[in-house]
Structures are given as C-alpha cells and as structure tokens.
Amino acid sequence: MLYDLLESVDAQTLDKSKFEVLLIDQSDDDKTKDLVKDCSWVNYIKLDSKGVSISRNKGIATAAGEILVFVDDDVLFGEKYLEEILSFFKTSELNPDMIGGKTLIDFIGKKPDWLSGRLLEVLAASDFGNEPKLYSEHPKHVPYTCNMAIKKSCAEKVDGFSELISKLDLKIAVNDDVIFANQVRQAGYNLVYNPNMLVYHRMPTTRLTYGYYKKKYFAHGRSDAYAYYLLGMYQFKDVPQKLFIHSKRLCEGFVLKFFKKDLTEKYYQRLRVHYNAGFLAALFIIIKKKGKLSI
Numbered sequence: 094m095l096y097d098l099l100e101s102v103d104a105q106t107l108d109k110s111k112f113e114v115l116l117i118d119q120s121d122d123d124k125t126k127d128l129v130k131d132c133s134w135v136n137y138i139k140l141d142s143k144g145v146s147i148s149r150n151k152g153i154a155t156a157a158g159e160i161l162v163f164v165d166d167d168v169l170f171g172e173k174y175l176e177e178i179l180s181f182f183k184t185s186e187l188n189p190d191m192i193g194g195k196t197l198i199d200f201i202g203k204k205p206d207w208l209s210g211r212l213l214e215v216l217a218a219s220d221f222g223n224e225p226k227l228y229s230e231h232p233k234h235v236p237y238t239c240n241m242a243i244k245k246s247c248a249e250k251v252d253g254f255s256e257l258i259s260k261l262d263l264k265i266a267v268n269d270d271v272i273f274a275n276q277v278r279q280a281g282y283n284l285v286y287n288p289n290m291l292v293y294h295r296m297p298t299t300r301l302t303y304g305y306y307k308k309k310y311f312a313h314g315r316s317d318a319y320a321y322y323l324l325g326m327y328q329f330k331d332v333p334q335k336l337f338i339h340s341k342r343l344c345e346g347f348v349l350k351f352f353k354k355d356l357t358e359k360y361y362q363r364l365r366v367h368y369n370a371g372f373l374a375a376l377f378i379i380i381k382k383k384g385k386l387s388i
Contacts, residue, residue, distance in 0.1 A: 094295055095125065095166045099132060107175040109134055115155055117148035144259025146269040149238065153245065153253050161248055163270075165239040168292045169199065178242045181287050187225060190282035191243040191274065193236025194290025195220050202298035207360040215309050217294055221286045228284040232324060235274035235284060240292040243277065251276040255388040257323065258316060261378075268316040272388065275324050303360070310364040314339075314371025322379060322386060329384030336376055343369035 102114055114135045118125045119142070129135045138155065140148055153161060162178060164170070181192060196219040217237045221228075228234045236242075254273045278284050299305065318335075321327060327335060346365030353359040379386060 094297075096128060097169055097295075098164070098166055099129065099135070101169050101171075101174070103132070103134070104172045105175050106172050107179070112175055113157060115152045117151055119143055119148055144256060145238075146254035146256045146259045149269070150253040150256065153248050156245060159245055161243050161245050163238040163241045163243075164292065165294070167295045168196075168239050169295065170240075170292045174290070174292070177287070177289050181225075181285075181290065182242070182244075185225060185285065185287070187227060187285045188283050189285035189287075190247045191236055191241070191277050191284045192287050192290060193219065193228070193242075193274075193284070194240045194286070194292060195288045196237065196240045196292050196294050199293040199295045200301070201295055202301065205301055205303075207356045208301060209357050210361075212306075212357060212361060212364070215306070215313060216296060216300070221288070223288045225288065226286050228278075228286055230278075232275055232321065232326065233271060235271055235278070236286075238270040238273075239294055240290065241270065241274075242290070247277055247280070247282050248273075250282075251280055255323065257386065257388060258319065261319070267312055268320040272320050272323060276388070279324075303363075306360075306364060307367045310367040311371035311374075314368035314373075315375040316371075317368075318372045318375030318379070319386065323388050329379070332376055332379060332384075336373065339369045339372045339376070343373070 105112075114132075115138060116125070116129060116135050117138050117140060119140050126137060126139065129137050136155070138151060140151060149163065152163075160179065160182060162175065178192065182189060196217055198213055198216055198218050217239050219237060219240070221234075228236075251273070254269050255276075256269075258267070258269045258272070274284060343366055346362045346369065350359055350362035350366075353362055
C-alpha cells in the first residue's frame, strides 16, 4: 500500500519545489528502502528506535517547511490534496492552526455485515459533514495523523508528540495523535475541520476480522485510560471510581451482547468487554506507578 501512497504524492498538482516528502522507516528490513530507491524526491530516513511518536517527532525536527502534513502509509488522496491544504490555511476565515479532513474507509475485500456505524470509528473514519468548522471540545474530536496538517511553529510549541505511549510498549499504540491535538488545543490554537481535505483509509481483509477488532478495542481502552489521565480529565484520586465505572461497563457489555438483535450492536457490546478490559488494565498500571505518568 505504501507504493500506492507514493503514487498519490507523485501525482500532486502542487509543484515539487514547494514541498518535501519525509519517509521515516522503523522496519527491521530494507523493503521500504528498496521501494523508494528510485524516488529521488523522497527524503528517506531510517530509525532504529520503535514507536510512531518517535518517527513523527523526527519528521518535525527534520522538516524545512512551515506547514507539516502527516499521513499514514495506508491512505490515498487526490491530486489537489496539498494545494487544498495550503489554500485552506491561507484563506479560511476560521484561522486554522491545525487542520483535519474527512477520512473515509476504503475496504479492500468484502466488508463483514456487522462492521458499520460507530464500529468504523476505531479505523480512524472521520466525517463531520460537508462544511468547514471548528472541532468540538470532545477529546476525540480532533484531527488524526492519517489526515492532519499543522503549522510547524504550533507543533514545536507543544514539544511535538508525547512518546509515552510508545515507551509503554503497547502492542497496538494508539492515541499519540489525540494527546498531541489536545495539547495543541489547550495551548490556544484553532483546530479546524476541512471536508475537502479528503483521504481514503485503506483496510485490508486482515483488519476486518473479529480477532483484529478485539485487539484493537483492548488497545484503545488501554490507551484512552492513559490519554485521559495525561490530559487531566481525571486524577489519581479518581482511579477507584474509574475502576468501578469500567468494571460495570465491562459487565454490561458481557450481558447485553446476548440480548441485542441488531448485528452491529451485538458486536459492539462484545467489543465493549475488550475495551473496558483494556481501560482497567491501564488503571492498574497507573496505580502501580502511583500516578506518576507525564507527557
């Protein structure tokens, strides 16, 4: 899928003299390096360290431009994607400092019947309508790094991405972008949604199984517990209450999965069990560390 992304970049109508492409590789082999060897316009950087936040911070430190655009290796976008971003920064009356766009899911293969509605959110689907607007104050209503642009000065002001999630050695690290975007918002900058900044997030069949979703929901629950704690949404003294709430929700999901008739709702209740199990696991880590976590 990385090759398809590079083709999308190469097809941009924006002159290549006006942008640079940084590809940060943290893999254990040379497949990515071999793939881009003929792309003279790609600045290839190999990192031995692991963690998406570490690679993104390397990109921030290396980038020469005033606007940073983050995408994942499994997305596609139109030929005017970069032009749209630059134009929106210059002309929007919402005075954006960070922009997120509309992210639609492109299913590669057959989509399971149960996979719809709110279950798509865990795949980073993001659609807040067809009009530009400021993001709401909800901590998850932020641009995600599969489709994010930000002024470099703003990214530097908040010291880039927190590397804590990567250092916690989670099997599926998520929410580094949520923490980052909320730090940007807390610093007083404008987070703006631009529906014309459109990407397609490609999903192979390996990510469309219940087994994958179980792991993903557990990871999101665990990471949400860390993220909300780091963002000050609850304090160490609130952990006992959180233990009660998420234990209750885990039990609710276990029971309700037997009574829901709608297939998507039935699967959602099953996945609630794994999400809340992840949240509880993180709460016990916070207790073990005596609340000493910091961004």
